[in-house]
Amino acid sequence: EAGVAQSPRYKIIEKRQSVAFWCNPISGHATLYWYQQILGQGPKLLIQFQNNGVVDDSQLPKDRFSAERLKGVDSTLKIQPAKLEDSAVYLCASSLAGTANTEAFFGQGTRLTVV
Amino acid sequence: AQSVTQLDSQVPVFEEAPVELRCNYSSSVSVYLFWYVQYPNQGLQLLLKYLSGSTLVKGINGFEAEFNKSQTSFHLRKPSVHISDTAEYFCAVRGYNAGNMLTFGGGTRLMVKP
Secondary structure, eight states, rough: OOOOOOOOOOEEOOOOOEEEEEEEOOOTTEEEEEEOOOOTSSSEEEEEEETTTEEOTTSOOTEEEEEEEEEEESSEESSSSSOOOGOOEEEEEEEESSSSTSSEEEEOEEEEEOO | OOOEEESSSSSEETOOOEEEEEOEESSSSSSSEEEEEEETTTTTEEEEEEESSSSSSOOOOEEEEEEEEETEEEEEESOOOGGGGGGEEEEEETTSSTTTEEEEEEOEEEEEEE
């Protein structure tokens, strides 16, 4: 079974530039999550989708971050414009259903460095 | 809302020694509990989870954890560690009715020395 795919693996941009990350969840997984993991910290949920609808985006900085999952499968996360404090690993995860006892499977992440 | 505290940011241990990684949580509702492991430049992999039933749960790679409701703890243990266990370990909780949001602790770096 293929895992959660993310690209790119690494990205370096200058502050005020824009960047986009892509995630392809495990086939059949209805729920998709984006997490931000700052160096030395645990992952923090940015946004959660159930199919193509947003379930929770309370911790997404909406003035600069946006995410979409138009067809209920792949998802993109965009930052525009980027700030130095956005340097982090962005993890995508997916699970079969949006219930609390369902395991979430994680991709390898995209490491963003803003200079 | 839930919060998770991992009391040790780093735990150095010699190979073949036992180890315990501590996790305490706070929640106003009942929760499910998870331990994830993250190897360098990798995503998170589920080690084990507590959903219900026996408070002692066994996971992959010889790890186990015990849920203690009165102390709101979910400590991870392994009786004999290997060099390959060197990684970052994250404790996480999810409330039964929390909209499926998984809240992570800050992580504990386990460093196994030969």
